[in-house]
Amino acid sequence: MTGFTYEEMCKIVAAAARAPSGDNIQPWHFESQDDGQSLEVYMDAETQNGKIQAAARIASLVAIGATLENALVAARGYFGREFKWQALDTKDQMGGSICVARLEVDDTTRTEPNEKMLESIFERHTNRVLYDSLPLSDAELSECQNTQDDIAKEYPNVSIQLFNSRQEIEEIGQLLASAMPLLFNIPSISGHVFSNIRFPKQNELPPPTGMPAATLADGLIQQKLLRFLSIPRVTNIAMKLGFAKFIGLGERRMAQSASAFISVSANSSSTHDLLSAGIAMQKIWLMCTKVGLAVQPAASPVLHAWFKETEGSTYYTAKQWPKVKKLIKEFTTMLGEKDELMPAMLLRIGHAPANSARTGRRSIEELFTYNKTEATEADI
Numbered sequence: 001m002t003g004f005t006y007e008e009m010c011k012i013v014a015a016a017a018r019a020p021s022g023d024n025i026q027p028w029h030f031e032s033q034d035d036g037q038s039l040e041v042y043m044d045a046e047t048q049n050g051k052i053q054a055a056a057r058i059a060s061l062v063a064i065g066a067t068l069e070n071a072l073v074a075a076r077g078y079f080g081r082e083f084k085w086q087a088l089d090t091k092d093q094m095g096g097s098i099c100v101a102r103l104e105v106d107d108t109t110r111t112e113p114n115e116k117m118l119e120s121i122f123e124r125h126t127n128r129v130l131y132d133s134l135p136l137s138d139a140e141l142s143e144c145q146n147t148q149d150d151i152a153k154e155y156p157n158v159s160i161q162l163f164n165s166r167q168e169i170e171e172i173g174q175l176l177a178s179a180m181p182l183l184f185n186i187p188s189i190s191g192h193v194f195s196n197i198r199f200p201k202q203n204e205l206p207p208p209t210g211m212p213a214a215t216l217a218d219g220l221i222q223q224k225l226l227r228f229l230s231i232p233r234v235t236n237i238a239m240k241l242g243f244a245k246f247i248g249l250g251e252r253r254m255a256q257s258a259s260a261f262i263s264v265s266a267n268s269s270s271t272h273d274l275l276s277a278g279i280a281m282q283k284i285w286l287m288c289t290k291v292g293l294a295v296q297p298a299a300s301p302v303l304h305a306w307f308k309e310t311e312g313s314t315y316y317t318a319k320q321w322p323k324v325k326k327l328i329k330e331f332t333t334m335l336g337e338k339d340e341l342m343p344a345m346l347l348r349i350g351h352a353p354a355n356s357a358r359t360g361r362r363s364i365e366e367l368f369t370y371n372k373t374e375a376t377e378a379d380i
């Protein structure tokens, strides 16, 4: 079986790297083996520092799941070829760079290349503005349901739920209004978020990592406020003054402007199930992009569920811990989930103009190595 050439693999990796990741940290790199017959995806552990290490593993695997979906679509769209993916067990590994998944060329079926399939990969972005709060149209609803059905068939280890009644959206808004202050009052979290904000100069390309201030806030005043808050000492004082609560109220307003929320949960926190959840999240996000729906992860309750699972009470103050347990109970009840399910993502969905600014990505040279077999190298 012929593998992908270096140039072909670069196109696939460029598409994979457009996947979303928490704070745009891009916790991945790629290695192609055996003259392009396979592509291995590594989780970069240097992003898993300090206390957030265990929860960062979950966040990274969900994001890497999204890179897998992009790679599958790119192989099909550019070249009409299929990959088969498999998860590699990583449960107990924490440090270093860990190979978490392998994609292998599978030429049992071939289709006509169709580059239109890739448009959504490059158009997809996180849209953090207020949406118009109008209900989903029948056509949008049926696209959501079709994607949900496709995921159920292909990934029975993942559960998807659509919340689109006003009452459900209001309940989620209340939940987010409590979850966000609890999250931002953890200094390592607020510090991490604000220190990942980047302030590029006018007319510059977006910075390769982190989130450009322009994609977070539309107005100049908000951008000035973000610059101020990214100073660690200011963040601390602002949180002490109750700024987290203010952010929580903002979250509620954002939630109320949505047309729907979609939750993604995995059957377990195994590498395979979390990667599958990431694939499912990306399928939904690409479908929304295709039909013109705006998307923003509303990850605060999901993050609490990850911290509870991985760090338990040690992560919170004694005063916060009962509130967190209550919040997670409310969230999982809302999802109608059995206890062992692991929430993987909550997406806010609605109608809004697309962002003009895009986040940057690290270069392909930095992300990707193509390994040839010795015989082929000698041939050249």
Ligand SMILES: Cc1cc2nc3c(=O)[nH]c(=O)nc-3n(C[C@H](O)[C@H](O)[C@H](O)COP(=O)(O)O)c2cc1C
Residues within 6 Å of the ligand: 018, 019, 020, 021, 022, 023, 024, 059, 060, 062, 063, 124, 125, 126, 127, 128, 210, 211, 215, 296, 297, 298, 299, 300, 358, 359
């Ligand atoms: C696991 C995960 C959690 C995320 N959490 C949030 C979030 O809570 N709020 C938010 O606005 N964006 C969130 N994002 C979106 C990222 O910030 C975004 O994907 C990244 O900055 C790249 O930007 P892009 O999606 O526009 O390409 C999350 C993404 C992932 C994969």
